[in-house]
Amino acid sequence: MSLNFFNISYDKKDLEPFLSVETLEFHHEKHHRAYFDNLSKLIVGTELEDKSLEEIILFSFSKKEMKSIYNNAAQVFNHDFYFKSLKKNIKPSDGFLKIIDNSFGSWSDFKEEFKTKALAQFGSGWTWLVVNDNKLDIVSTSNADNPLTLGMKPLMTIDVWEHAYYIDYRNVRGDYISALLDNLIDWVFVESNYELVD
Numbered sequence: 219m220s221l222n223f224f225n226i227s228y229d230k231k232d233l234e235p236f237l238s239v240e241t242l243e244f245h246h247e248k249h250h251r252a253y254f255d256n257l258s259k260l261i262v263g264t265e266l267e268d269k270s271l272e273e274i275i276l277f278s279f280s281k282k283e284m285k286s287i288y289n290n291a292a293q294v295f296n297h298d299f300y301f302k303s304l305k306k307n308i309k310p311s312d313g314f315l316k317i318i319d320n321s322f323g324s325w326s327d328f329k330e331e332f333k334t335k336a337l338a339q340f341g342s343g344w345t346w347l348v349v350n351d352n353k354l355d356i357v358s359t360s361n362a363d364n365p366l367t368l369g370m371k372p373l374m375t376i377d378v379w380e381h382a383y384y385i386d387y388r389n390v391r392g393d394y395i396s397a398l399l400d401n402l403i404d405w406v407f408v409e410s411n412y413e414l415v416d
C-alpha cells in the first residue's frame with residue numbers, strides 16, 4: 219500500500235491550538251498507522267495487492283469473508299482523506315462560497331447542518347461534504363463506512379470517532395466540529411476535489 223495514503227504534508231504542531239500535537243501523535247501515528255499496517259499485511263500476496271485503495275474498498279464491501287480487509291481499507295482511505303482535509307486558516311474562494319450558499323442557504327446554514335449531522339451520528343463514524351447527484355450534500359457514515367460505496371464523491375470529512383477529539387475536547391463533539399469548520403478545513407483541497415467531479 220502506497221505511503222501516499224499515510225504521509226501528511228504538515229507538521230504535527232501546525233494544527234494547534236485546534237488539534238494538539240498529542241492528538242496527532244495518537245490519531246495519525248497510532249490509529250492511522252495501525253489501519254495502514256493491518257491493510258498492508260492483509261493484502262500482501264493476494265489478488266488485491268496491485269489494486270487501488272478505492273478498488274479494494276469496493277471489492278471487499280459487503281463480502282463477509284473480507285470484512286477485516288474492508289474495515290482496514292476504508293479506515294485508511296477515511297483517515298488519509300481526513301488528514302488531507304485539514305489545514306489552518308484556509309478560506310473558501312468566493313466562487314465556492316456561492317456554491318455553498320446555493321446548496322445550503324448560507325455559510326452559517328452549511329456549518330449548522332454539518333454540525334447537526336455530525337452530532338446526530340450515533341457512536342463512531344464520519345461526517346462528509348459530498349457531491350451526490352451533482353449536488354452538494356452532507357452525509358454521515360458509521361464506523362469505517364464512507365461515501366464511495368454509496369456512489370457519492372467525497373470533498374472533505376471530519377472524523378467523529380471519539381479518538382479524534384477526546385484528548386482536546388473530551389466528550390464535547392460539537393466544539394470539536396465547530397473549531398474545525400471555523401479554522402481547520404483545507405478549502406483548497408475541498409475545491410480541488412469538487413473540480414475533479416464531472
Ligand SMILES: [Fe+2]
Pocket residue numbers: 245249297377379381382
Ligand atoms: Fe480516526
